[in-house]
């Protein structure tokens with residue numbers, strides 16, 4: 471089999487998902503600051519070490535997305551984190567974008583940068599053993615937003631990044647994130663996400679990206695975080711699956727959701743609802759053309775980070791918290807997650 475397709479399929483292995491632990495230095499430090507953890511390179515190394523050495527993580531996680539700093543660091547025993555993960559059977563990925571910057575002429579909108587020199591960076595990462603990559607575009611919903619320009623420039627950049635990844639032998643994860651911020655209804659998120667996905671796949675097509683060798687990392691379809699109307703698990707599952715079925719070609723290797731700031735347990739419950747979903751309009755996830763999984767950052771890590779709190783004396787409870795979330799999310803992929811599993815020890 472084509473090695474890129476084999477990597478994409480290994481990332482989408484049944485019952486497993488991805489651990490996004492690729493926060494930039496600034497984002498990681500912000501999360502540390504909320505817990506009064508010192509924002510040092512060594513603290514970030516010790517925290518990431520705790521994540522990648524969690525015993526048995528590979529049972530639930532097929533790949534981990536790292537930030538460049540982590541990729542260059544070693545664990546206490548002198549092995550690189552790439553070696554630690556590879557030995558555990560977890561594929562190593564890298565965040566390649568250099569962040570979302572203000573879009574000229576479009577107040578409150580951003581375009582993701584990082585294409586300059588990307589071919590050379592990809593060659594270095596490929597030589598280090600990195601097998602896949604991620605690039606995140608962000609789109610905000612507001613009155614009149616996102617603009618057509620913002621959607622187009624981000625879709626174009628995502629496709630340029632994806633084509634370069636495939637040229638270098640890495641599987642691209644294409645992440646167009648429609649943000650949860652705002653008071654919009656679920657229907658508005660559906661409309662915007664559908665438009666964004668159509669434009670992204672148009673650009674991927676125009677630029678010759680091989681769909682079998684890429685993974686889409688979308689947002690779930692949700693109402694805005696300030697919206698007063700609650701949405702049920704079934705509404706989220708229905709809206710998300712129908713939008714994806716209408717917008718994502720069947721050849722795509724898989725879909726791995728971001729969590730986007732949802733509470734960890736709710737993100738799991740929604741993923742589970744998608745795997746249980748049955749309706750006249752939308753087939754259950756099992757009948758979809760692509761596998762669905764998680765590629766969560768906060769919804770996997772936040773309880774572990776809070777448990778660690780900067781103190782390696784808490785390493786074991788932090789790893790237990792990470793493994794618990796990973797196990798719950800793996801259960802969601804079978805449609806067997808239920809809130810009772812959150813009770814301490816229920817899944818141990």
Ligand code: 13P
Pocket residue numbers: 490606645728729730731765766767768769
């Ligand atoms: P969240 O799951 O916290 O949204 O992070 C996923 C991610 O990779 C963001 O780019």
